[in-house]
Every structure is written in structure tokens, then in C-alpha cells.
Amino acid sequence: MIKVLVVDDSALMRKHLVTLLESEGGFQVRVARNGVEALSLLSSFDPDVITLDINMPEMDGITCLSHIMVNKPKPVVMVSSLTEKGAEATLQALSLGAVDYVHKPDGTISLSIERVHRELLLKVKGAARARVRTALGLSDALQKARLSNREHRQERPAGLSPISNAADMGLVLIGVSTGGPGTLEEILPLLPVNFPWAVLVAQHMPGSFTNVFAKRMDTVCAMPVQEVSRQSPIEPGKIYVAKGDADLVVMGRGKSLLAVPVPSSQDHLWHPSVTRLVTSAMESVAVDKLIGVLLTGMGDDGAAAMAELRRRGGRTIAQDEATSIVFGMPSELIRLGGAAVVLPSHAIARAITTWLYPSTLTNRSRPYGAR
DSSP: OEEEEEEOSOHHHHHHHHHHHHHHSSEEEEEESSHHHHHHHHHHHOOSEEEEESSOSSSOHHHHHHHHHHHSOOOEEEEEOSSHHHHHHHHHHHHHTOOEEEEOOOSSHHHHHHHHHHHHHHHHHHHHHSOOOOOSOOOHHHHHHHHHHHHHGGGOOSOSSOOSSGGGOOEEEEEEOTTHHHHHTTTGGGSOTTOSSEEEEEEOOOHHHHHHHHHHHHTTOSSOEEEEOSOEEOOTTOEEEEOTTEEEEEEEETTEEEEEEEEOOTTOSSSSOHHHHHHHHHHHSOGGGEEEEEOSBSSOTTHHHHHHHHHTTOEEEEEOTTTOSSBSHHHHHHHTTOOSEEEOHHHHHHHHHHHHOGGGSOGGGSOTTOO
């Protein structure tokens, strides 16, 4: 039995969410009308999972989440709108430690409730098994990197030396799902401004969120970050975030490489598809110029493709269980024998830079297990 606390100021929304959960069976549900009521139920009800609305009177969802993560950390699933404002608030919540989010039904609730039903059940069940990541403090290295990046963003180079031949282009391919935004905030800001390869990120996320997420990451990273909303030339020293509700593929054109958003494929369950990104990159780039990184997330998207990359001689990293919010995707990569190294999230950026700058680091400074 999973104990769920539903927090929403709308009586109709509370009724619908409770009905969806209780009709499935296996859930014990209590409700709260705002953040104040939710906090009062933390000890007496002791929920396994909390669904939390963002906009509420007396105490909003972001403030309530902050109190939860400080006083009694619990897996929290945000219930958010698909607007830009809703995306910004949701990403802030994920940075504070929320596990996941579901899209609030819009328009006539009865028309969109079926869409929410499967998503709610899947994500609440996943949250019940998730590892709570609090955001009470950043590592010294990450804090210094973020401060330095913010101070020197105006000094970013317009771009590194142009790649005259696609054969010389190197790509870091990152796949991530549940828990991804917070995890990426622990990795990408630690990559240096003169990073010699391009980084492509497939984060399972709706289209209304990815541009907001890319802009958010651009403020904390040394490397410029952009959403791939149209066909774009891939340049070294830049981070490309796949547009949500679509897939991102790598294509060669003459001596150039392109990042191309394409309609989501029905052959893949999750989008943007990590599998499709990695497979397309292997078709256009030599495997010794590819590094695959599979991070926290439910399911197995990208695991088989990255295992194949490793089998062909490419380098791969799986996030370890201890720092994964949900140890699904990286666990599958490890099970398939496709992980060259298994590392905590805070060690991944160093592993990548160690591989690309081997002459500048001593053997003692190499991350454990890197080779």
C-alpha cells in the first residue's frame, strides 16, 4: 500500500486525483488544500509520496517543498501546467529536490483526465521507489564553478576553432529522464568553457519545458546552452538540448555535422529518444569520437544503443545507484555490459574532461575506475 498525500487548492482537482489513485487500488490517499495543511500532515499521515500543486493560497507549492526537503524529505511529484511560467516553477521545484512532475489537466478536465491517468500512476509508483535528492547545499567545486560561470559568461568565446571536417568532431551524448534536471545541474556547469567537443542532451521532457530548461542551464554553465528547435550546425564548446515532444538526430552533411529535430518516432516509448540520438550519432561519427553518458531515469531508453557504442569501442559512463533518483536506465546499461565506468553524478564531468585532457591531469587525479 502506497500512502499518497494529494495537495491542491482546487476541490475538483483533488477529487479527480484521488479518484484516479483509488480506482487503481494499492493506494491510501489523504488530501490537503494548501502547503500549510500539507506540512501539518507530514508526521501524522507520513506519506510515501506527495503530489504537490504549485499555485495555492496561504503557502504555495515551492515554499511547501522547501520546508519538506529541510524538515522531512519525501518523494514529491509536482502537478504543473504546460505554460512557460509553469515550466519555470517546475524546474525550480526539481532543482529543490522534487522527484518528478505530471501535467495538470487543462481545459475541460474530463477531456484530458485520461491522459493524466497513466502518467500519474506511473510517476507516483516510480516516486515511491525513488531516492530523494535534497538540494540543501552544493559541493564546493560546483558552487565555485557556478559562481565563476556567472561572472565570466560575457567572456565566452564566440566558438572554438571551426571544425573543417566532420571526422574531427567529437560528441558527448547524454541521456536522462526522471531526476534529470537536478542531475544535469550537477554535471554540465563543471565542464570548462573551452571544452573541445559538443554536448548533446536528450532529457525526457515536454516541448514547452525544454527551451526554459536550456535557458536556465545557460545561466549556470560555462559553455553556451541552446535548445535545438531547428536544424543547427554542431559546433565544439556548445551544449545542445533536444526539443521536447520530438527526437534529436545527428546527420552528416558534407564535412559538417548537424543537430536535427525530427518528429517523435512511434517505434520509441520515450521522447526525446536517447536511443535514436545515440544510434544516429554512431552512423555519422567515428565511435572513438563519441562518449555516451546514461543518467537517472525510469525504463531502459538508450541502454542498448550505448551498449552497442561500447561494444564498437566507444566510451560510456553510467551513473551509479547511490546518486540516481531512479536507477533504471543506467542499471540497464550496466546489466548489458555497456558501461565502461560507473560513477556518482558529481564525478562524471571530471571523468569526461580526464578522457579529453589526459596530459593535463596526473594519474592520481583521475576518477576512480576511469580508463
